[in-house]
Amino acid sequence: MLPDCKPAGPPTAEQGPADGRPTIAVVGGKPKITQKAHELGLSVVYIQNPDEYDRAHWPYVDQALLVDYADTERVLPMVRSLHQSFPFQAVISLWELGLLPAAKIDNELGLGGNSLETVEMLLDKSRMRRHLNARGVSPVAAEVGRTEEDLRAFVAANGLPVVVKPIDEAGSIGVFAVRDESDVAPVVERFHALGKQLDAKDLAGDLDRFLMEEYLEGPELSVETLSFEGRHVLVATTDKVSTEAGFIETGHSQPSRHPEPLLREVEELVVEFLDVVGLRHGPAHTEVKLTCRGPAIIESHNRVGGDRISDLTEIAYGIDMDRYALAAPFGLLEPLRRSPAPVAGSAIRFLTPPPGRVTEVTGVEEVADDPALYDLVVSVRPGDEIPPLSWSDSRAGHVIAKGGTAEEAIAHCERLLAAVRIHVEPVT
Ligand SMILES: Nc1ncnc2c1ncn2[C@@H]1O[C@H](COP(=O)(O)OP(=O)(O)O)[C@@H](O)[C@H]1O
Numbered sequence: 001m002l003p004d005c006k007p008a009g010p011p012t013a014e015q016g017p018a019d020g021r022p023t024i025a026v027v028g029g030k031p032k033i034t035q036k037a038h039e040l041g042l043s044v045v046y047i048q049n050p051d052e053y054d055r056a057h058w059p060y061v062d063q064a065l066l067v068d069y070a071d072t073e074r075v076l077p078m079v080r081s082l083h084q085s086f087p088f089q090a091v092i093s094l095w096e097l098g099l100l101p102a103a104k105i106d107n108e109l110g111l112g113g114n115s116l117e118t119v120e121m122l123l124d125k126s127r128m129r130r131h132l133n134a135r136g137v138s139p140v141a142a143e144v145g146r147t148e149e150d151l152r153a154f155v156a157a158n159g160l161p162v163v164v165k166p167i168d169e170a171g172s173i174g175v176f177a178v179r180d181e182s183d184v185a186p187v188v189e190r191f192h193a194l195g196k197q198l199d200a201k202d203l204a205g206d207l208d209r210f211l212m213e214e215y216l217e218g219p220e221l222s223v224e225t226l227s228f229e230g231r232h233v234l235v236a237t238t239d240k241v242s243t244e245a246g247f248i249e250t251g252h253s254q255p256s257r258h259p260e261p262l263l264r265e266v267e268e269l270v271v272e273f274l275d276v277v278g279l280r281h282g283p284a285h286t287e288v289k290l291t292c293r294g295p296a297i298i299e300s301h302n303r304v305g306g307d308r309i310s311d312l313t314e315i316a317y318g319i320d321m322d323r324y325a326l327a328a329p330f331g332l333l334e335p336l337r338r339s340p341a342p343v344a345g346s347a348i349r350f351l352t353p354p355p356g357r358v359t360e361v362t363g364v365e366e367v368a369d370d371p372a373l374y375d376l377v378v379s380v381r382p383g384d385e386i387p388p389l390s391w392s393d394s395r396a397g398h399v400i401a402k403g404g405t406a407e408e409a410i411a412h413c414e415r416l417l418a419a420v421r422i423h424v425e426p427v428t
């Protein structure tokens with residue numbers, strides 16, 4: 001009998017480039033993604049914004065299309081003609097703003113990746129909720145609103161607390177808790193003000209409407225999965241810590257420290273969820289709350305987790321999610337048969353100094369040689385202004401540490417984080 005999962009195999013002469021390498025199109029993302037694709041033996045067609053393409057990409061990119069790829073109406077005809085001269089067999093994005101363009105390109109050229117409908121649903125939190133609620137999977141009261149009256153009506157129908165958030169953004173932009181009746185007006189006002197404060201380039205859509213959801217109380221974790229022709233394999237579980245006020249992630253650690261039976265429940269839910277939304281290929285990053293009613297889905301993306309979660313997964317489970325994502329369409333890596341067992345612990349903690357002007361950064365040399373340190377990034381310099389912590393991009397850097405277990409990694413990470421000091425003075 002023929003196996004039901006057939007790797008794409010080597011390209012035929014008319015499919016591949018002159019040197020016979022199979023070709024992948026990559027939309028957006030960091031240079032390391034093109035590097036990994038190149039190292040897998042793939043020829044790389046890279047679709048990137050002109051201002052995000054530089055020398056770092058050159059050694060790994062065979063053909064670049066530099067264009068504002070979010071403008072898919074313009075991009076699709078260009079990609080169609082690009083595909084005629086540089087045919088590619090798969091298109092992938094591991095970067096939030098590239099997911100929709102990649103899905104549209106895939107759909108247009110019939111490359112056999114995840115359906116456009118699935119990708120659109122994962123990007124639209126309201127559509128995803130309706131889809132799940134209609135099927136009784138992780139039901140959560142949710143509605144779209146525009147005005148204070150809409151929010152009042154939702155609170156009257158569902159009680160307090162509730163969450164107000166954008167329908168299609170990321171990075172915890174504009175996520176607010178309404179805990180009290182008196183929060184209703186200020187939350188709506190602050191939500192609408194955001195659309196004016198932020199650069200449209202950083203936003204996926206307009207901030208004129210918001211999603212209102214019942215507040216899911218409980219600890220939060222996220223789950224990394226890889227799907228192989230509709231078969232989902234849980235790769236990593238990650239405990240998350242966030243600020244209470246703005247839901248901004250301040251840290252992650254792997255493997256999750258929740259008890260095994262609870263993690264099995266989470267796995268069952270996530271697998272059911274991925275089936276219900278129709279995801280069939282590649283990575284997904286799914287966020288889950290452990291409520292007293294059981295695990296509930298917050299949201300999911302068909303990409304690897306942000307916040308360097310992929311690095312945590314590599315340390316804790318020895319799995320490079322990017323490589324699997326890039327290799328899978330070409331059958332270059334054996335599909336995972338089962339979840340990997342953790343081999344270590346990993347943790348990231350973010351630098352969140354108080355608002356002000358940076359006068360000095362100390363402690364960097366002190367931690368540089370620490371054996372537990374995996375990476376330290378300080379993204380501010382003396383003279384920079386630290387804004388109030390309002391979304392992920394207002395964090396000032398991070399420390400990643402490893403240990404024998406998650407507990408050990410967290411302890412190292414917090415020790416190293418405390419040693420790096422960002423000194424600030426008030427801005428006058
Ligand atoms: N219904 C909810 N109940 C409780 N917390 C929520 C809810 N929705 C979102 N959150 C919190 O806000 C964070 C950000 O929301 P999310 O939908 O994941 O937005 P983003 O796309 O910006 O990550 C979540 O990780 C979670 O901590």
Ligand SMILES: [Mg+2]
Nearest residue numbers: 171172287299
């Ligand atoms: Mg999220």
